[in-house]
Amino acid sequence: MAWLSVHGDSSSITSMDVNPDLAKERESPPFPVETLTNILDGGHANTLVRREVETLVHGDPVFSRENIYFQTLEERYEGAIQKTLHFKKKMVQMGWTDDGPQKIILYRILGGEVAFNVHGVFVNSILGLGTDEQIAKWIPLAQNYQIIGSYAQTELGHGTYLRGLETTATFNVESQEFILNTPKTSATKWWPGDMGRSATHAVVLAQLYIKGKAYGMHPFIIQIRSLVDHSPLPGIVVGDIGPKMSFEHIDNGYLLMRNIRVPKENMLSRYSQVLPDGSYVKQGSEKINYFTMILVRVSMLANEVAPALAKASVISIRYSAVRRQSELKPGDPEVQILDYQTQQQKVLPQLATSYAIHFVSAYLGYFYSEVYNKIKVGNFDSLPELHALAAGLKALVTDYCTAGIEVCRRACGGHGYSLLSGLPSLYTKLAASCTYEGENTVLYLQTARFLVKCFAAAQSHQALPESVIYLSSASTNKCRAQTNSDFLNPAIYLEAYEHRAYRHIQNAAHQLQALVQAGAEQYDAWNSTSVQLVQASMAHCHFTTVRVFVDEVKRLGNEPSVQAAIKPLCDLFALHGIFTNAGGFLHDGYLSGQQLDMATASYLDLLAVVRKTAVLLTDAFDFTDEQLNSALGRFDGQVYQRLFEWAQKAPANNKVNPVYEKYLRPLFQSTASKL
Secondary structure: OHHHHHOOOOOOOOOOOOOHHHHHHOOOOOOOHHHHHHHHHOOHHHHHHHHHHHHHHHOOHHHOOOOHHHOOHHHHHHHHHHHHHHHHHHHHHHOOOOOOOHHHHHHHHOOOOOOOHHHHHHHHHHHHHOOHHHHHHHHHHHHOOOOOEEEEOOEOOOOOOHHHOOOEEEEEOOOOEEEEEOOOHHHOEEOOOOOOOOOOEEEEEEEEEEOOEEEEEEEEEEEOEOOOOOOEOOOEEEEEOOOOOOOOOOOOEEEEEOOEEEEHHHEOOOOEEEOOOOOEEEOOOHHHHHHHHHHHHHHHHHHHHHHHHHHHHHHHHHHHHHOEOOOOOOOOOOOEHHHOHHHHHHHHHHHHHHHHHHHHHHHHHHHHHHHHHHHHOOOOOOHHHHHHHHHHHHHHHHHHHHHHHHHHHHHOHHHHHOHHHOHHHHHHHHHHHHOOOOOHHHHHHHHHHHHHHHHHHHHOOOOOOHHHHHHHOOOOOOOOOOOHHHHHOHHHHHHHHHHHHHHHHHHHHHHHHHHHHOOOOHHHHHHHOHHHHHHHHHHHHHHHHHHHHHHHHHHHHHOHHHHHHHHHHHHHHHHHHHHHOHHHHHOOOOOOHHHHHHHHHHHHHHHHHHHHHHHHHHHOOOOOHHHHOOOOOOOOOOHHHHHHHHHOOOHHHHOOOHHHHHHHHHHHHHHHHHO
């Protein structure tokens, strides 16, 4: 078993320790798992760096999450801060820099159980929107934790609709200050992480007013707590919003401001500034103030959302390989539940989706870097495309991954309901991603605005951005597939996805136009078409994800055995989408009923193909047992022993039960006298 040497925490495992069913799944791998791991990491060097950090973290008891499922909210919050500050010391000792990959790797290792995540957004806001002077002043303080920052955008009354934010920042020419206020309860900043109990400063998004004129949303740096005793400053009301569905370790907070004065230099002014006489100067696109939010969406998909579904896939597939239940053939021993087609149909599409999301998240990251580099030299042309792509993919990916984790949890039966499986925590944490950093329906509609504009541009024969170039020409009207195997040809299913996306966008645009021509106001027409517009965005983003996956498979040509293992996953992801969205492909007769039967047959055949390498494909993610923190997902497959061992650690099993003395003892004593 050569693979054990590459697994993060398997140095003490021998072949005798591994569940025989799981060991058999790893025999004679048809592709080098380590090579696939390197590909997923973005190169062999990145794998080495990641494992170096893993070795450091797993060897230090301060970073342990062993008993996290039994900890209180206060213990989780304190532990997250302790781990973060401890890691900062380790970074100094190791010579690691703040702009290196180690912090992101730590987040992966600890499953996000670290503090000061929004402090990172505070830092990135200043780096992205601040002048050189502002960066020089604030960034060293923030990087050394001499100040802790938060990012205050969302309000009680407004979230994704930023133009509706009610917090105000009024420029006073005489004092050269901005005066910030939350004029009503609904303007209270609500949900910012690190604000509840930790932050000393915040980047606050507020509507700028100069001499009575509104100039829209702008970012301002304010101090909210004393650096001496951490008490709120005069005019500041700040605190924790209370318990949540998950994120127990994060102190999400609220913030009210009453006539808070900050100097003119505290408005982040790389792209817009207020001159001493009150003149307003803007450079580039007005969307630049959304840039921090775009970065957060890009990074959350790669570092939080995609790994969560990957972990759920690892846990559910490993468990499905060792869980035996019922007879497949009468009289035979109970079989691995992974051999049941119904179980394969639950967990294997989630594995395929994990890979698809991994690749499309990386693609979005590359595109973000390209656009950012253009912006730095004054070219804002690609910003609308990036904004639309990041919004739509954020919505699609979080929708798919949240739903997929729940599928994985239920696929593990009763044990999936236990926190010790690791699955409920993955689900409750990721469920929040469907609403934070933009509520998904609103984000789909933001993408739809871009798509409708591009469709109109295509009708006028204007040049289009790369991601929507397919709108320049109508796709074919009929699918070319004639046999089951044709649906394993990426060109066939890419055409199908392109056609569906084109049709949805065309239908929504035409409906919108028809309503306006019939006399409806633009906003009424938009609202009356919004369901179709969301469908159009989803179809576009789904097509984009399939296209990126196909492109990634093509790039693996120099690793034919890995390519042969990954292509069925790509096919499975695409055909699962057709199988579960059949109406969208049948609607206008693009697919016939017979062709849908062909696609379905190929999809079901792929389940058996992917099943053969499913465990190996999950192993390639290279999550250590500490990272999974799951009794069901252990690398050695000894799930029942682990469940029992972990259950013994429950505090309730190791202390006197006060309920017995107070309620049960009197009850039992009265019963005993009668017996």
